[in-house]
Amino acid sequence: MPVGGMGTVRGRRVVVAAVAVALAVLMVGAARAVARWVVETPAPAVAAQPSAELANPLPPDAETVALGRRIYLQNCAFCHGPGGQGNGRAAPGLIPPPEDLTSVGARRLTDGQLYMLISAGVPKTAMPAWEKVLNSGQRWALVTFIRAEIQK
Ligand code: HEC
Structure with missing residues (x-):
């Protein structure tokens, strides 16, 4: 069995860490997208007519x-x-x-x-x-x- 391959404990840790990093990157991206949407979306018409x-x-x-x-x-x-x-x-x-x-x-x-x-x-x-x-x-x-x- 190769050392550090997918079948070993260390291999699985590397995969888990990589997935965690990928998720973190995705979440930061999503948060940025939401923030941009909130800032750029115009207020609803109701608010425009006090x-x-x-x-x-x-x-x-x-x-x-x-x-x-x-x-x-x-x-x-x-x-x-x-x-x-x-x-x-x-x-x-x-x-x-x-x-x-x-x-x-x-x-x-x-x-x-x-x-x-x-x-x-x-x-x-x-x-x-x-x-x-x-x-x-x-x-x-x-x-x-x-x-x-x-x-x-
Ligand atoms: C049980 C007593 C009570 C009744 C009945 C009542 N009011 Fe009032 N009203 C008050 C009080 C006390 C205030 C003052 C609130 C404050 O200090 O901001 C007030 C405030 C107001 C204001 C705000 C004025 C301002 O310059 O801010 C308006 C307009 C008003 N009342 C209209 C009415 C109308 C029209 C009715 C009937 C449909 C009515 N009220 C019935 C007690 C009453």
């Missing part, structure tokens, strides 16, 4: 404003107050207090930001998420109402 830029799909007519007013008085006035100044009946017990929706800060929000805040709520405050309670049309009607009457 929620702040969402546009209100409803016409700002009297009917939409009336719908928004009805929903607001039923669901929001309790905390934010009938006029939106953050002075609803429940307000005195709340920390942080309900936002004054007539404030400069609230007026600066885009329609999309307003819609997302209403939809998702504000974690660790009394502000609930409304996306499972009100459908998207109802939430956009709230945006229309807040712009047309509360922030008029």
